[in-house]
Amino acid sequence: MKTGMVPLTTIQLHSTDLNALQDELSRRKAEAPALFAGLPCLLSLADLPTDVAGLQQLVSLLRQHGLALIGVRSCPAELATELASLQLADFGQASRPPRSKPAEETPDKSTTDESGCRRAVKVHEGNVRSGQQLYFDGDLYIIGMVSPGAEVLATGDIHVLGVLRGKALAGIKGSPDAIVSCVHFDAQLVAIAGHYQLFENGHALTNQSVLVRLDDDQLVIKGAEK
């Protein structure tokens, strides 16, 4: 047997309202269809009042949306006996105390970098055409252009060595330190960790080399001086 540390996404729900959850999942899936497909994750039950039936519904809803739920954290003692029948492992109690303000939207950085490892890197050689979507769990480098109507998504950075005319969404699992950069900037939309900006009428830095990062929940676009 070999042991190793692997990062795992933990889902922390703010309520057990199934309808609200259904809406939220559908919305996120529409934004990034590849994001949930087969994503291994844990469900945290800390601060979540639920019973056996509630847990069963919750689990089946998450699995319907393609999430590969493998276990739970912070499971109350009375539900622990149910886990086996739901094919879930008990990952014990959360090592750090549950966040005091669960309603806060700022995503937790540690979900991606828990292992302290460098993020994986993918180099895509070629253009991403209109209607195509490219997703990578890590940093994505594109040697080519991203056409209008095309979408590139990464859990880490996105760097385009060419023209960015489509949409670029970096840090999509909530990494506020993610970066988007490109050689020629003419994007339709740029997003970092869910904070997005549309460029309906272009931008002062259109056609320049730019780097976009998140500073205090604001997208900051900086161009190379020309």
Next chain:
Amino acid sequence: MAKIIVVTSGKGGVGKTTTSAAFASALAMKGHKTVVIDFDVGLRNLDLVMGCERRVVYDFVNLIQGESSLSQTLIRDKKLENLYVLPASQTRDKDALTIEGVERVLNDLAETFDFIVCDSPAGIEHGAQMALYFAEEAIIVTNPEVSSVRDSDRIIGILQSKSRMAAEGKSVKEHLLLTRYNPARVERGEMLSVQDVEEILAIPLLGVIPESEAVLKASNQGVPVVHYAESDAGQAYEDAVARYLGENRPHRFLEKQKKGFLKRVFGG
């Protein structure tokens, strides 16, 4: 071994059938044995543009379903002895085309022809995907307007992901053919320029066909426009095919024609 070329665009009405007819005719004129196939099952037009509508007995779907033989189905062009037309069915729909059936017909044709030109239907659905699946080369017909360019970009993406070449890890060779180009309107900023389109699509430019009265006249008469050797569009198609076959010819018809002195005085 035959070269399979698809003429495609995504968007409708940009000149795919006109281009297929002109391109295939010009290849035949230059001595290459060529067949042009209408993949637009249900909305066949190629036979009209090629002027052989009244000679259609069997069609592509009959051939796929084994109801007719190759020699019964192929229509020989009246003007060019190297050129054959494989018409689409008017009464069936595009689901009658199957990967296996199309492959079998293409393999049979490849034994005797140098070039197989596939005239794709508009759209990105089944019919268009059947037309492009076996292509080794693609002529992307684009008008100098934003929606046509966007659809061309989309179809290039499909060529790169859903063709047999892509499945085998190779790539389809793409050629950009800009049609209905009007330099005067480009100058007025009403149309995208050649440079704009080349920059957005980033594929090699094969030719620019000027907007021309000759095209409508030719298709109404059922004569591929390359037979009008004096027309600008006919010459532009002839240039494009020569370039396709490896000749180095400069691009023409990119600038507004200056009116001569007499035309300026008496009106053009």
